[in-house]
Amino acid sequence: MTSFTPALRLQDIVKTFPGVRALDGVSLTVLPGEVHALMGENGAGKSTLMRVLGGVLQPNSGRILIGEEPTIMASPLDAKSKGVVFIHQELxxxxxxxxxxNVYLGELPRKSFGRVDWDRLHEKTAAILDKLKVGFTPQTRVGDLSLANQQMVEIARALTVDAKAVIFDEPTASLTDAEKVVLFDVIADLKARGVGVIYISHRMEEIFHMTDRISILRDGQYRGTLHTAETSEEELTQLMIGRKLDLSRKINHAEVGAVALEVRGLSCGRLYSDVSFEVRRGEVLGFYGLVGAGRTEVAETLFGLRDPDAGQILLDGEEVRIGSPVEAIARGISLVPEDRKGQGLVLGMNCRDNMTLPQVDDLKAGPFVAEGAEIAIFDQYRDKLDIRTPGWRQKVGNLSGGNQQKIVIAKWLSMHPNVLIVDEPTRGIDVGSKSEIHNLIRDLAANGFAVIVISSEMPEVLHVSDRIVAMHHGKVIRTFTSEEVTEESLVQAISGIVAETAA
Amino acid sequence: MNTLNTNDLLKQGAIWGFIVLELVFFTVAGKYLSLSQNAFMDLDNMLLLFKQSAPIGIIALGMTVIMINGNIDLSVGAIFALCAVVLLDSMSWPFLTGLGDWVIPVSWGLALLTGVVLGAINGLIVWKTGVDAFIVTLGAMLGYRGLVFMFNGEQPTSHLNWTLVDFAEAQFLGLHTATWFLLGVAVALWLLMTRTVHGRNAYAIGDNREAAVNAGIRVGPHMMINFMIIGFLAGLSAVVFYSESGSVNPNDGSLYELWAITAVVLGGTKLTGGSGSIISTLGGVLAIQLLRKGLGHIGADTETVNLVIGSILIAVLFLDRQLNRKAKGELRT
Known part of the structure; x- marks a missing residue:
């Protein structure tokens, strides 16, 4: 560490979104020439904090200081010109x-009459690419590059300016081991030049390999900073999870019936490979993993939205091919999608019409829709799921998140599915409704449905699931039963660390 | 350094291959089916083809820029008509009559200015309101066409100036005036889109708008400039065409926007933006004009021509989709 003036300091940053306090007084100090890891669970506020720092979001309160100068980051370009470069996880x-x-996007070198100075552009880019030791030229079309090389292009952008701080958000997510080595060299080089590096990653081995200090966020709050040399994986995991087990684990299983759905060796391109699991009637199977681990893609395949390359899907012991959502529904598979508002509901339509949407074809009295039958369905599920709405005429867009989610679930229940897949059931739903949804999911299983719950929230998975499938990078790392699972082992599994001994 | 892979070459060359195919087909078919004695590949016939391509061609080149930028402009036909009205009517404005033949450049200037202003209005609305360009220019299409009718009711606006007609019918190095304008515009826009910062930023905006914004590119001004360019080109197209004909009907230029878009799409420009080429659009324009002329040559009537062009457009887009469909694992839509 070359100096005691921090390269970058964040003070008491508060950022609220409607209904959520995403960042609650977070402070962070990054010294020049250090690699500072930022850790926390999904939704702990890491990304929000970095977006505030990168000028994408404006904080509600708090200060950003660069070299002890209070600064306002008005826009990403502003942040870049002040020496803060953000390398996005999503390309x-x-x-x-x-x-x-792409490397000089927005800052193409110019000649007279606004002409691009191609020679200078290619020369400067070639110099940067040289440093990165990549196997492509400045003239290559980005769309022709592999994902990993595209990531390298993104990284090359950081080297165009005289950076004071560079933020890497999960930079290794799509890199091969050889490319990682190059990336670590680049980071070491930045460090040697006195740049402060903020490194976000879930991978413990990387964190311990190359960072100097580690700051931990949990639920939008700052949980402390540790020196990497003086800590251990266990301590970090403790700090990240931290919370007391406020939610009772689901121990008493419902009566488990026959296998409703079995998947053997399912693969789909580079999204996921060799995924096998089974789910029984009366059982809740949780899918846990980081964003991009392939959970949603598996669900989409089961629902007929994607073509698998290999593998079998067996429904009630009989192999099936599911070519479209229509077939999936006909075979009794229903999907409650991740994006409730975008994919699950027609917000401008009323409650009843949303609920009966998939079966309105069958609810006919002569040529007309049978209103009475529709209302009967609505009433039945409103009582069953305790949906609080003034009446069926209410527009779904005006309901709370929890009630909207219940409408979506009711919609699929009314189709009498065998297998119900619920993707991120409580995203953006307040705490009270969350536990209602959780209880609802438990009840559904108790009533003989086979339920698959995909979630990025650990307490949720632990609470509702009878068994948990941990996915990492498109692969199933391990399947836990609710008795044997611990938060530590789950975190390790989704970070790609294979347990030495299966419990 | 070779930056083009085979796939790109195939895509860029496809439209020219299609043109060769058309030429061969019509030459052969013309021998048996045509009522006229002239060969299809006659030099005069081809020169005429270039000239006839010019009005829609000039607009289509501008449309390429707009579509690469990720927008669309449906109002070009109406701008075309309004510029034509301004061009012809201004020649008989009392305070300009003293200028003699010098009224010509003044009228041209006024017509082009009209185009630029109308385009700027479109661009400004798209920029400042954030309303989709499709809707804005759909409104503009109706509105500007309304202005044309307000000008002279259902009556055509006419003014024949023989100096102007002579100029428009002139042939320089064998090519007609209109052809020169078409080629000139193509070269200018090609330079703009491949060599300038504005052009490259337009590609970036159409390709990944969020990335462009993140990189600090000011999206709005770029889009406005492009709308002004297409306005100018719609005006230029009117100037080129009506200098010769000397009479504009209030309905002239209807459907030009759709023909222009057809040519652009045939040339391989992506509807979603970010990818496309001025030169390929020129190919698209020529291909359409060849089809029209060729089908006429072998005795098909206008209705058949439109049916064939429509079918080919859909077939081309279907093929393109099949070729471009990414690896398996893509979400079904």
């Missing part, structure tokens, strides 16, 4: 343009 590239154009 932010224009695929049809060349590598050089």
């Amino acid at each position: 932010s590239l224009a695929e049809e343009l060349s590598v050089a154009e």
